[in-house]
Amino acid sequence: MPDRSKRSPRSNRRNVLRALAGAGLAALAGCGGSGNETPTQAPTSRPPTEPSATTVPPTSEPTDTTTAPPTATIDDLRQTAVAVVHELDQEQYEDVYARATDEVAAQVTAEQLGSVWSQQASGKGRLTAVTIEQYGRSGGYDVFLLRATFESGAVRVVLSFTRQEKLAGLQFLPPEGSYTTPDYADPTAFSETDLTLETACGLPAKLSIPNGEGTVPGVVLVHGSGPNDMDETIGPNKVFKDLAWGLASRGVAVLRYDKRTYACDVSGSLTLDDVVVDDALVALDRLQAHDRVGSTVVVGHSLGAMAAPRIATKAGNLAGAVMLAANARPFVELIVEQTEYLVNLDGTVTEAERAVLEQRRTAVERIQSGSVAADEIVLDAPGSFWNSLAEYDQVETAKSLSIPLYVLQGERDYQVTAEGDFERWKEALGDRKNVSFSLYEGLNHLFMSGEGQPNPNEYSQPGNVAKTVVEDLAEWTNARTRIASRRLRR
Numbered sequence: 001m002p003d004r005s006k007r008s009p010r011s012n013r014r015n016v017l018r019a020l021a022g023a024g025l026a027a028l029a030g031c032g033g034s035g036n037e038t039p040t041q042a043p044t045s046r047p048p049t050e051p052s053a054t055t056v057p058p059t060s061e062p063t064d065t066t067t068a069p070p071t072a073t074i075d076d077l078r079q080t081a082v083a084v085v086h087e088l089d090q091e092q093y094e095d096v097y098a099r100a101t102d103e104v105a106a107q108v109t110a111e112q113l114g115s116v117w118s119q120q121a122s123g124k125g126r127l128t129a130v131t132i133e134q135y136g137r138s139g140g141y142d143v144f145l146l147r148a149t150f151e152s153g154a155v156r157v158v159l160s161f162t163r164q165e166k167l168a169g170l171q172f173l174p175p176e177g178s179y180t181t182p183d184y185a186d187p188t189a190f191s192e193t194d195l196t197l198e199t200a201c202g203l204p205a206k207l208s209i210p211n212g213e214g215t216v217p218g219v220v221l222v223h224g225s226g227p228n229d230m231d232e233t234i235g236p237n238k239v240f241k242d243l244a245w246g247l248a249s250r251g252v253a254v255l256r257y258d259k260r261t262y263a264c265d266v267s268g269s270l271t272l273d274d275v276v277v278d279d280a281l282v283a284l285d286r287l288q289a290h291d292r293v294g295s296t297v298v299v300g301h302s303l304g305a306m307a308a309p310r311i312a313t314k315a316g317n318l319a320g321a322v323m324l325a326a327n328a329r330p331f332v333e334l335i336v337e338q339t340e341y342l343v344n345l346d347g348t349v350t351e352a353e354r355a356v357l358e359q360r361r362t363a364v365e366r367i368q369s370g371s372v373a374a375d376e377i378v379l380d381a382p383g384s385f386w387n388s389l390a391e392y393d394q395v396e397t398a399k400s401l402s403i404p405l406y407v408l409q410g411e412r413d414y415q416v417t418a419e420g421d422f423e424r425w426k427e428a429l430g431d432r433k434n435v436s437f438s439l440y441e442g443l444n445h446l447f448m449s450g451e452g453q454p455n456p457n458e459y460s461q462p463g464n465v466a467k468t469v470v471e472d473l474a475e476w477t478n479a480r481t482r483i484a485s486r487r488l489r490r
Helices: 010-016 022-028 074-089 093-098 110-121 239-248 272-288 303-315 331-343 351-369 383-390 394-399 418-429 456-460 467-489
Strands: 040-042 054-056 127-138 141-150 153-161 167-173 190-198 202-210 216-222 253-257 293-301 320-324 405-410 435-440
Touching: 074 093, 074 110, 074 127, 074 141, 074 153, 074 351, 093 110, 110 167, 127 331, 127 456, 141 167, 141 456, 190 253, 190 272, 202 239, 202 272, 216 239, 216 272, 216 303, 216 467, 239 253, 239 293, 239 467, 253 272, 272 293, 272 303, 272 383, 293 303, 293 467, 303 320, 303 394, 320 467, 331 351, 331 383, 351 383, 394 418, 405 418, 405 467, 418 435, 435 467
Parallel strands: 216 253, 216 293, 293 320, 320 405, 405 435
Antiparallel strands: 040 127, 054 167, 127 141, 141 153, 153 167, 190 202, 202 253
16 A cells, blocks of 8 residues: 555656546547436535646556456446545545545645646636536546536546546546637727726726727626636636627727736635725726716626626716626525525435535525624635625615616526516616616526526536627617716706
């Protein structure tokens, strides 16, 4: 038996981190599979961005497959594969290491496994789902291709096992597909300038402004939850780049910026204002100071949409506010609902999935009871953040605003739903003449098209924000800012 407490030499680590043998990947491509080999969906161990190939490969053919009887079924190995990703996500690297074969354990340490995983998951936010996409047999090993989907990206993981449930190989692959500029964007119609927003730390930003002379309306884009770059990159998709280029092609100046939790080293008792609102206000001030920008609008997505009424209240001088996939219900309620949806997505709920769901429910109950200390980390955020959300009622705040509002929702969004949230916005604000609503059939949380039962894997498929969303948003923004300009001239 190898000494598992002993660190491996640097040369051994390089061997361990080489590419997986081609035979293993070939077996995954186009493998058939029977009833026990179909993809499965599992939740993460925590609630609700491209990596390089890094590998701990099988070092040799398994030596015990002909003499030792199999102790694990395919279903057992499927659950083990998902559990390994959960353990990596929870930084339980020793537990993953304990699963390794003696050959792998002789060449890699738990610390090295943790370092590699951290590189892959860095900047992607919370894990939202783990899915087994393919299964195959190669070289005597059971090989699984899994997708770990985060708030702002995905990691594809290849895991190889012996029939004794020993981890014989691990590889990280870049997500397939790449970003493509939408056909409704005309890069010759506008120019982009790099900026820095002077907030608690310097936030990189871009201003997309239509070419020509004269005053144009302005928009500031505000991100969803998790660390997001200025493009709101999620896998191969760039929601905010689509919006910025689409709107700028239609006469609207757009300022987008890296979120504080993406660009800065943040810690401590953070609130909704710290994470979202304050930086949006700085961005609005910067945009309004531009000599070609007239009336301005705040456009929030997801968490940013929920915060949009608060941003508008604090700004006090906006021509309107737009809410893309805004939750009308308390944010913590969505955490449980999303987890329930994901664990039931494949029609079965395993014991591990049931445990995750109960952990989430318990954490949410604590948050709702107000018993979480300001500096205590629960569900990946300090108690101060959850307390600030509890003190903020986005629906009542929106009702208090006199400026025009626009609520947009994708019909196939399972994170913020048409029935649970969009309809509540209509009930609360539908009698107001200056509030508009748009529900888009076939669009998901990213306002991109999807098919079949909504699931997180579609966020990893290349796409663009639907053209009709960009056109509706441009038309509404231009109309609202013209109205605001006429009022100012009076």
